[in-house]
Structure formats: C-alpha cells, structure tokens
Amino acid sequence: MGRGVRATQQWATGPYSTVGKSEPLPTSDEDVGIDLGVMHFAALSSGSFIDHPRYFRKAEKKLASAQQALSRKKRGSHRRKKAVQRVAKGHRKIANQRKDFHHKASRALVNQYQVIVFEDLRVKNLTKRAKPKQDKETGQYVPNGASAKAGLNKSILDAGWTTFTGIVSVKAAWAGRTVVFVNPFMTSQLCSGCGVVVKKELSERWHRCRCGTELDRDTNSAKVILQHGYQHLSGGTRPTRATA
Ligand SMILES: [Zn+2]
Numbered sequence: 001m002g003r004g005v006r007a008t009q010q011w012a013t014g015p016y017s018t019v020g021k022s023e024p025l026p027t028s029d030e031d032v033g034i035d036l037g038v039m040h041f042a043a044l045s046s047g048s049f050i051d052h053p054r055y056f057r058k059a060e061k062k063l064a065s066a067q068q069a070l071s072r073k074k075r076g077s078h079r080r081k082k083a084v085q086r087v088a089k090g091h092r093k094i095a096n097q098r099k100d101f102h103h104k105a106s107r108a109l110v111n112q113y114q115v116i117v118f119e120d121l122r123v124k125n126l127t128k129r130a131k132p133k134q135d136k137e138t139g140q141y142v143p144n145g146a147s148a149k150a151g152l153n154k155s156i157l158d159a160g161w162t163t164f165t166g167i168v169s170v171k172a173a174w175a176g177r178t179v180v181f182v183n184p185f186m187t188s189q190l191c192s193g194c195g196v197v198v199k200k201e202l203s204e205r206w207h208r209c210r211c212g213t214e215l216d217r218d219t220n221s222a223k224v225i226l227q228h229g230y231q232h233l234s235g236g237t238r239p240t241r242a243t244a
Contacts, residue, residue: 024176031115033226035187035218036161039205041105043218045226053101056094063090098160106168110175117229118165119184182228192223 033045042050066086073080109116165181172179191198193213200207200217207213207220215223 022174024174025111027176028112028114030113031117031226031229032109032113033117033222033224033229034109035221035225036118036121036164037218040218041160043216043222045219045222047215047219049218050105053097055097056101059090059094059097063087063094066090102160102164102167106164106171109168110171110177113177115178115180115229115233116168116172117180117182117225118168119187119225120181121161121165121184178233180229180232182225182232187224187228188217188221190224192220192227 030046035043037043040049041052044050066083067090070080070083070087073083165179169179171177186197189197189199191207191209191211191213192215193209194211196209196211198207198209205217207215207217213220
C-alpha cells in the first residue's frame with residue numbers, strides 16, 4: 001500500500017472525518033481564550049469551564065479492571081484471548097467517546113466565538129510532572145497538586161488536546177472563524193488584570209494579585225491567552241501560528 005493511500009484512508013476515518021463542510025456562520029462579537037488542562041478540560045476566558053466528561057472516568061475504571069484481568073490470564077489460553085478482546089474494546093470505546101466529546105465541544109466553541117485563542121501545545125510539555133514538595137521538618141514528600149492533576153489517566157488525556165485544537169481549527173476555518181495559537185510561556189504566571197508576574201505553585205488554584213485581581217488560576221490563564229491572541233492580531237509577535 002502506497003503512502004498516499006494510507007494518508008487518504010486516515011483522513012477518511014481520522015478525527016477530522018466528520019468535521020463537515022463549509023458552513024459560514026454570521027460574525028460573532030464574542031472572542032475567547034482557552035486554557036486546556038487537567039483539572040478542567042478547558043477553562044474559558046469568560047469564566048466558564050468545559051469539564052472532562054464523566055464517562056471518561058467510568059470507562060477508565062472499566063478499562064483498568066479489564067487490563068488487570070488480562071494480566072492474570074495464562075499466555076496462549078482461550079480466556080486470555082477473550083480478555084485481550086475486552087481490553088481492546090475498552091480502548092475503542094474511550095476513543096469513540098472522546099471523539100464525540102471533541103466534536104460537540106468544538107462545535108459549541110465555533111458557534112459562539114469569532115476569535116478562538118489557544119496555547120501552542122507543540123511548545124508546551126503538558127506531561128511534565130510537578131516537582132515533589134518536601135516538608136522542611138519531616139523530610140517527607142507532601143501533596144503538591146500533582147495527585148489532583150493525575151486524577152485522570154494520562155493515556156486518556158494525552159490523545160486529547162492536539163486533536164481537539166485541530167478539530168476546532170478545521171471547523172473554525174469552515175465557519176469563517178479565526179483560531180490563534182500563542183506561545184504558552186508564562187501564561188499561567190502573568191496577571192490578566194495588570195500584566196505583572198505572580199508566581200504560583202502548581203497546587204495554587206487561585207490567582208491573587210496586588211492590583212486586586214482575584215480569580216481561578218486557569219481562568220486567569222485563559223484571559224492572558226486571549227490578550228496574547230489580540231496582541232498577535234494587532235500585529236504583535238507573540239503567537240506561533242494562526243489560521244487566519
Ligand atoms: Zn495584577
């Protein structure tokens with residue numbers, strides 16, 4: 001099979017296969033910055049959140065027990081073959097659920113917003129682990145937010161963000177919307193109210209600045225991301241790529 005053939009098939013069955021055709025929408029006067037994350041699937045600069053679907057967790061539990069069952073089966077046995085099938089089915093189910101969720105969430109965003117700004121995840125290492133925090137007196141490691149961060153299995157999250165921003169980009173292009181990708185550097189540390197750096201540990205969920213700005217840290221990031229997107233559209237240099 002030639003390379004081109006495979007590429008075509010991938011297009012037909014891949015994440016963009018049901019994106020749809022050109023359907024320009026009336027111009028919207030609302031724009032949005034989006035912080036994709038682990039606590040929430042997405043924090044919007046408007047202050048609202050898109051949460052990870054609950055069924056991801058359910059499917060994840062099921063998959064974990066199927067994998068455990070598989071590990072107990074004898075190699076070459078009929079039962080093992082069955083267990084392998086169950087694991088594969090679990091993966092397929094999660095992939096389908098994710099695809100469905102991505103399409104619904106991206107459709108909602110494109111319908112509502114004219115300019116959609118994301119961080120460029122190609123330059124952000126999202127799987128980077130939070131450094132363990134050590135208690136100064138006991139020397140014991142204490143929770144640092146990483147455990148909350150790891151609430152959903154990485155395998156479920158990882159396949160998500162790049163595919164999602166890709167789907168949003170395609171739908172946005174069809175609809176005549178603009179998607180901007182900005183450099184993620186410092187977006188979580190800058191104050192959306194006054195622009196100064198407010199250093200925060202990963203475990204600190206709240207952004208509080210001397211200028212009086214107080215809000216959820218991810219919402220703050222989303223607002224900064226939107227500001228950086230505007231800087232790009234007005235001729236600045238922050239973004240790394242844009243679709244329009
Ligand atoms: Zn401030």
